[in-house]
Amino acid sequence: MGAGKSALLVIDVQLGPIWGTYKKDETVSVIQKMIAKAESENVPIVYIQFEGPEGDLLERGTQFWQFAPGITPREQDIVIHKRAADSFYQTELQEELQNRGVTNLVVVGVRTEFCIDTTCRAAISQGFDVTLVEDGHTTVDGFYPAEQIINHHNSTLRGVKTPEYQIAVVKADEVNF
Numbered sequence: 001m002g003a004g005k006s007a008l009l010v011i012d013v014q015l016g017p018i019w020g021t022y023k024k025d026e027t028v029s030v031i032q033k034m035i036a037k038a039e040s041e042n043v044p045i046v047y048i049q050f051e052g053p054e055g056d057l058l059e060r061g062t063q064f065w066q067f068a069p070g071i072t073p074r075e076q077d078i079v080i081h082k083r084a085a086d087s088f089y090q091t092e093l094q095e096e097l098q099n100r101g102v103t104n105l106v107v108v109g110v111r112t113e114f115c116i117d118t119t120c121r122a123a124i125s126q127g128f129d130v131t132l133v134e135d136g137h138t139t140v141d142g143f144y145p146a147e148q149i150i151n152h153h154n155s156t157l158r159g160v161k162t163p164e165y166q167i168a169v170v171k172a173d174e175v176n177f
Helices: 024-040 093-099 112-125 146-157
Strands: 005-011 045-050 078-082 102-110 129-138 167-170
Touching: 005 024, 005 112, 024 045, 024 102, 024 129, 045 093, 045 112, 078 093, 093 102, 102 112, 112 129, 112 146, 112 167, 129 146, 146 167
Parallel strands: 005 045, 005 102, 045 078, 102 129, 129 167
Antiparallel strands: none
């Protein structure tokens, strides 16, 4: 990955998506540490907030749509609302990042196999290098146990790249903005 300006991307750390996730408290703690590190280094922070259609559990303004306790965007942070797994899809994310000169995304959040995976893959296609925080994302048990899903994605995404951009997977304490 080349030198450039980084941003922290905090994906769907909301009451609904985080409920019942694997190692929820540990993962939220890692995410909070990454937020604190980004704040202390004046790194832009972008919060992605999924919203469902009217009547959905994650409809804008509902209890489960709210950010999880301890995840509170500041006035200067960017909050992007999305309706798909891809945080770039029909949102202003790419424009907001480009306006700030961001070239590298550090990614944490919820639902590894959906929103984390899709956004990481989309980001390299949109012209960003990605650092996925290995211990900073989680999911729920599904067809496979959550731990297995997380390990699989950490392993698989580590090898995803384009000729110009790539996804690196590193532990939180090894992240440099």
